[in-house]
Amino acid sequence: MTTSNNTFTLTxxxxxxxxxxxxxxxxxxxTLKAEFVPxxxxxxxxxxxxxxxxGLVVISGKKDSFVAGADISMLDACDTSDKASELSxxxxxxxxxxxxxxxxxxxxxHGACLGxxxxxxxACHKRVCSDDAKTMLGLPEVQLGLLPGSGGTQRLPxxxxxxxxxxxxxxxKQLRAKQALKLGLVDDVVPNTILLEAAIQLVQSGKRxxxxxxxxxxxxxxxxxxxxxxxxxxxxxxxxGKTKGNYPAPLRIIExxxxxxxxxxxxxxxxxARYFGELVMTPESAALRSIFFATTExxxxxxxxxxxxxxxxxxxxxxGGLMGGGIASVTVSKAKIPVRVKDISQQGLSxxxxxxxxxxxxxxxRRHMTPQQRxxxxxxxxxxxxxxxxxxxxxxxxxxxxxxxxxxxxxxDIERECSEHTVFASNTSSLPIGQIASVAMRPENVIGxxxxxxxxxxxxxxxxxxxxxSPETIATTVAFARKQGKTPIVVKDGAGFYVNRILAxxxxxxxxxxxxxxxxxxxxxALVKFGFPVGPITLLDEVGIDxxxxxxxxLESELxxxxxxxxxxxxxLVDDRKGRKNGKGFYRYGKPSLMERIKRQGNKKQVDSxxxxxxxxxxxxxxxxxxxxxxxxVQMLNEAVRCLEEGIIECARDGDIGAIFGIxxxxxxxxxxxxxxxxxAANLVTILKGYQQRxxxxxxxxxxxxxxxxxxxxxxx
Numbered sequence: 001m002t003t004s005n006n007t008f009t010l011t012x013x014x015x016x017x018x019x020x021x022x023x024x025x026x027x028x029x030x031t032l033k034a035e036f037v038p039x040x041x042x043x044x045x046x047x048x049x050x051x052x053x054x055g056l057v058v059i060s061g062k063k064d065s066f067v068a069g070a071d072i073s074m075l076d077a078c079d080t081s082d083k084a085s086e087l088s089x090x091x092x093x094x095x096x097x098x099x100x101x102x103x104x105x106x107x108x109x110h111g112a113c114l115g116x117x118x119x120x121x122x123a124c125h126k127r128v129c130s131d132d133a134k135t136m137l138g139l140p141e142v143q144l145g146l147l148p149g150s151g152g153t154q155r156l157p158x159x160x161x162x163x164x165x166x167x168x169x170x171x172x173k174q175l176r177a178k179q180a181l182k183l184g185l186v187d188d189v190v191p192n193t194i195l196l197e198a199a200i201q202l203v204q205s206g207k208r209x210x211x212x213x214x215x216x217x218x219x220x221x222x223x224x225x226x227x228x229x230x231x232x233x234x235x236x237x238x239x240x241g242k243t244k245g246n247y248p249a250p251l252r253i254i255e256x257x258x259x260x261x262x263x264x265x266x267x268x269x270x271x272x273a274r275y276f277g278e279l280v281m282t283p284e285s286a287a288l289r290s291i292f293f294a295t296t297e298x299x300x301x302x303x304x305x306x307x308x309x310x311x312x313x314x315x316x317x318x319x320g321g322l323m324g325g326g327i328a329s330v331t332v333s334k335a336k337i338p339v340r341v342k343d344i345s346q347q348g349l350s351x352x353x354x355x356x357x358x359x360x361x362x363x364x365x366r367r368h369m370t371p372q373q374r375x376x377x378x379x380x381x382x383x384x385x386x387x388x389x390x391x392x393x394x395x396x397x398x399x400x401x402x403x404x405x406x407x408x409x410x411x412x413d414i415e416r417e418c419s420e421h422t423v424f425a426s427n428t429s430s431l432p433i434g435q436i437a438s439v440a441m442r443p444e445n446v447i448g449x450x451x452x453x454x455x456x457x458x459x460x461x462x463x464x465x466x467x468x469x470s471p472e473t474i475a476t477t478v479a480f481a482r483k484q485g486k487t488p489i490v491v492k493d494g495a496g497f498y499v500n501r502i503l504a505x506x507x508x509x510x511x512x513x514x515x516x517x518x519x520x521x522x523x524x525x526a527l528v529k530f531g532f533p534v535g536p537i538t539l540l541d542e543v544g545i546d547x548x549x550x551x552x553x554x555l556e557s558e559l560x561x562x563x564x565x566x567x568x569x570x571x572x573l574v575d576d577r578k579g580r581k582n583g584k585g586f587y588r589y590g591k592p593s594l595m596e597r598i599k600r601q602g603n604k605k606q607v608d609s610x611x612x613x614x615x616x617x618x619x620x621x622x623x624x625x626x627x628x629x630x631x632x633x634v635q636m637l638n639e640a641v642r643c644l645e646e647g648i649i650e651c652a653r654d655g656d657i658g659a660i661f662g663i664x665x666x667x668x669x670x671x672x673x674x675x676x677x678x679x680x681a682a683n684l685v686t687i688l689k690g691y692q693q694r695x696x697x698x699x700x701x702x703x704x705x706x707x708x709x710x711x712x713x714x715x716x717x
Contacts, residue, residue: 003046005039009061010046016054017203018047019196023061029068030060032116032150037090044097055203056101058124059108059196064134066109067117072144072289075280085277091116091150092269095123104206108199110192113137114174119150122159127185128199130192131177137185138174144292145249145285145668149276153256154268160184162222162261166235169253178367225262232258244529246668249279283678287670290716291660294653295487303463303478303490307471310421312394312480315339318410319399320348320383323427325355326455327397327484332380333360335483340390341383349383356381359456387417395423395480397449402550404431408439415441423473423480425449429500430551432558433493434466444470447477450497451486452662453543460661461486466493487661489654495558496551498643498655499662502672504555504563505635505698507548510536511566512695513628517621520586520607526628531666536632537586538605541579545572562698568615575614586611634687636665638702640672644715645704652715673715681709 003010011019020043024030047053060066078084098105098120107113107121109129118137121127129135139148139156147153148169157165160183168175177189190198221227232254239250252275260268279285302309312335317328320343331339333356341352360374369377382389390396396418398410407426414424424446426436437446448464461481465474474490481488491498510523514537524535540548549570555563572585579585587605612619624631640655649655656671669675676684685706691699701709708715 003043005043007036007039008043010043012050012053015200016052017200018050018053018056020047020056020058021061022058022067028062029065029112030062030117031068031071032091032120033071034074034087034090037094040094041097044094044101047103048097048101053103055104055106055200057106057108057196057199057203058098058120059199060110062111064132065111066107066113066135067120068112069115069117069140070150072292075289078277078280081277081281083277084280085273088149088273088276091119092273095119095151099123099125104203106199106202108195109137109186110135110195115139115141115148116150119148119152119155122155123151126187126202128188128190128195128202129177129180129186130195131189132192133176135177136174137177137180138172139169140172140174142170142247142249142253143172143288145247145282145288146279147249147253147256147272147275149272151269151272153253153272154260154265157257157261161218162228162257163218163231166254166257169257170235170239170250176368222261228258228261244531246531246666247284248282249285252279284668287668287674290670290674291657291667294657297653298487298489298657299482301478302475303488304471304474307475309475309479310394310472312337312476312483314393315480316390316393316396316414316418317341317352317399318396318414319343320345320350320352321399322355323451323453323455324348324399325352326359326453327399327427327451328352328381329356329359330456330484330486332356332377333363334485335480336377336380337480337483338380338382340393341381342385342387342390343383344385346385349385353378353381353383387413390414390417391419393418393422395425395476397425397427399427399451402428402431404435407431407436411436411440411446421445423447423476425477427451429547430496430554432466432495433464433469437466437468443468445473447473448493448497449477449481450499452499458662459485459487460499460658461488462497462499462658462662463488463490464493464497465490487657489658490650491654491658492646492648494646494648496555498640498648498658500551501555501559501643501648502636502639502659503663504551505639506632507536507540508552508563508565508698509632509635511569513622513624513631515566515568515615515617516624517618518624518628519619520611522625523628527632530629530633531668533664541585541587544579544581545569545585546578549573562700568617571614571616572611577611577614584608630687631691634684634691635699637672637676637684638688638699638705641676641702641705641708644673645702676705677714677716681705681713685709 007022007024009021022030047056105124107124107127109121109127110132111134113121118139139152141148164183180186181189188198221231235254243250256268256272256275259271315331315337317324317339320341328339328341331337341349343349357378360377363369364371364374396414400406400410411424414422426448427450428448429450433448437443440446447469450462452458452460463477478488496504513523520537524537527535552565577584580589583589588608643649644655652673656673659665659672660667665671685701688699688701
C-alpha cells in the first residue's frame, strides 16, 4: 500500500517495514520548506497509527541528494525574529514526532546530507550512508551567519560528544562517509547499490544503538559541570580570536549547546529557536545569505547572452611554474580534463608534475581519495618541451612571465600549432588583454583568465573579454573555469581588471600610513580586526613586493596618478626584499631560534624591524591611530564604484563576489557594494571628501558615488 502527497511517499512493504521517500517536485535536490511540515506531520500520524508498520526507512527519491538543507529563501520572508523562531520551533516539533516513533527509524543517506537534512537524519534512530564521493554530511549554517535551527545543537552533541559537535558546527565542515563513520555520526557505510537493503537490515536489528565510547579526557570534560565550563570557555576564546567579534553566530552556537548540556534538551531547543530567530535578523546573516544567493545565481549564467559554450575535451597549460602547476592540477583533479603542460625546460615540467602530485597526495593523506584515484588523475597530465600533442587542444591557458613580447610570442605559437577554434586564455594579472591580442590572427579566440594564488585554494577567476572576444569564447572559458571548481566573474578589459585595481589603492594607502609612522603590527592588526583574513603588509609579503612593484607603474600609466605608489618603496627592491619568496620582507622568515620563539610567544610572525631603517621611517610616531582601517577601505570602495561606472564589472553583485572571493573582503559585510549600502552613499562621500581635503585628490569621490548619494539610491535595492 502506498500513500503519497506532493513531496513525501509512504510505501508499506510486506515485511512490515515502510519507506518514507522525499522527492521535491521540479527540483534537482531536496530542500526543506516550511510548507512541507503539514505534509510530513500527516504521514507521521498515519505511521504512528498503523500497527502493521514495524519499522521505517527515511530515504530520498533523488539520484544524488538526500536533503541538501533548508530552503534559505524562506528566511527572507521573516520580517521579525519571532517569525524566524517559529520556523525553528516547527522543525523541533516535527523532528520530535519522528524521533518519538515507537518503531526503529533509519535514515538511508546518499548524496548531500547538510544542514536541515542532517538534522532530519539526526532525529532518526540510526543512519547508514553510501560510500559515494557525492555523499557529504555536515551542519554548515554558521557559514550563513546562523546556527542549526532544527535540533542540531542538541542532538549532535548527544550523538558524537560536545567537543566534536562544536568543531563541526563552528567550522561548517563537511564530512565524507568514512569520516562520518569514524566520528560516530553514522552507523554504517555501504555501496550505494545496497544502501536500501542495509538500511532495512539496520531497522530489523532494533531501535537502540550501542552506547558511545568516551575517552578519559572526554569523560572528564563533558560529564561534569566544571569540566564543561572549561570546554566551553576554551571554545569561546578560540572563536573570539578568529572572528574578532565580527560574527555573532559561533558564540550563539556555543551557548545553545551549553544550555542544552546543563539544563536539558527542552531548554536547549528553546534557546536554539530564540537564537535562530535573532540571527536571521542580523545584518551579518543577511550579507552571508546574499553571497549564497549570488553564487547560486551565477552558476546558471554562461557569461555571454545567447552563447553556448564549446565542449573542452583537452587543455594545454603554457608554463610549469607555481601558477601553471596549480592550473594544471585543478584541471585534472576538479574538471577531470586531460592537460598537457608545455615549458621550455624539463625542470619546469618536473616542477609542475611534482606540484600536482604533492597536492593530490594531501588528498590521499586526508582520505579524500585513494592512491589509485590520485594516480588515475595524474595520468591525465602530460608534458612537452615543444609543441607536440597540442593540435587538438580546445583551450590553452598561458601562465608565463608578465612580459608583453613573450605573451605575443605565445599567441602566435598557439595560432600556428593549434586549431582555428582553440581558445587562448592569458593568466596575466595586469596587462590589458587587448594588447596581448593585438598580434593575433584570430583575436576573437583570445581572452583573459586571471587566477589567484594559490590556484588550488583561491575560489575566484576573472574572465576578461577584450573588444573583439567572441561570446562563444567567453561562454567556453566561463564553463571551463566552473568545471575547475572556480567562481568566474566576467570583467571588461583594462589595466588591473577589477580585483587588482581595487586592491592596489587599498595597498597604496596602507603604504602611506606606514610611511607616516604607523607600525607594521598596528596596520595589519587594524585590517584583520576590520575583517580581512590578513593585513595589507602581510599580504604584500605573501604576494611579493617585486610583483606589486611591477603592477603599480602599469596601473599608474593607464589609470592616472592616484595609483602612484610611494617612491620610498623602491628602496625595498634595492635591498632585495621580495617578501616570503626570498625570505626577506616586512616580516622575518625561516625557522626561529628557541630564544626568538620565546620572544614571539610561540611561532607568531615577527616584524623584521630593519625594514624601518631601509624605508627611512621611525615607527610609532604617527598621530593617526583611530582610522587606519577606514582610510584603506574607503579607497577600495571608491575604486569599486569607479569600476562599475566604467563597465569593468557588469553589476554590483559581481563586484561583491569578486572582492570577497578574490581578496578576502569581509564576507559578513556582503562585499564592497553591500557595505556602501549599509554605510549610506552620502556618508561615504562625506568621509572621502574629508580625506580629500587632508590628503589630496586620490580620495576624490567617484562621480557615480556622488550621484547615488544625491539621489539616495542603493546598489542593491
